[in-house]
Amino acid sequence: MKLYDSRLAPNPRRVRIFMAEKGMTCDTEQLDIVKGENLTDDFLNINPRGILPTLVLDDGTVLDESVAICRYLEEIQPEPKLMGHDPASKAYVEARQRHMEFDGLLPASEAFRNSFPGFAERGLAGTRDTVAAIPDLVGRGTASLARFYEALDAHLGEAPFVAGDEYTIADITALCVVDFASTAARVPVPDSCENLKRWHAEVSARPSAGA
Secondary structure: OEEEEOOOOHHHHHHHHHHHHHOOOOEEEEOOOOOOHHHOHHHHHHOOOOOOOEEEOOOOOEEOOHHHHHHHHHHHOOOOOOOOOOHHHHHHHHHHHHHHHHHHHHHHHHHHHOOOHHHOOEOOOOOOOOEOOOOHHHHHHHHHHHHHHHHHHHHHOOOOEOOEOOOOHHHHHHHHHHHHHHHOOOOOOOOOOHHHHHHHHHHHOOHHHHO
């Protein structure tokens, strides 16, 4: 299998960390999103949606959503389990993972994409059409991230990890959200969020975080 990747974006990083936790490797090709390498004819012939990450299986099947890719990897290599152990825990991990996406990743993307000069005419991912950024959305994304940080900090005051007692895909998504929001979107974690900062230091120290 082959992974089309980008070091510049949080979603491909989620897959890289997931693979690193499982000790998996595959062929990779780096695409520069800012330069629009994911919007070239060559790549659109592989994935017409023009988004990353994209995983091409040996039989030619194309998977292009981070969690779908991780689900495939979990199925072919179940250990260590990163998406739950039984019906209840699998559902809870999925719910928490989605919370990290909807409450954190989407606002971070909103704040970044609508403020980054390189995307001034590329307000939506995966299209070659001109779509103007909306600067007013930056404030909304920033405010949503503040709420996200507060809620996650409160949760991590009661549990060591995002989905309970074990490190899971929910932690991977949350780590990528926090790092992306703090750097690219320029919305760092407030000093008052001590639980979140404790968790972030711990998961950042895992070898997989550097994947």
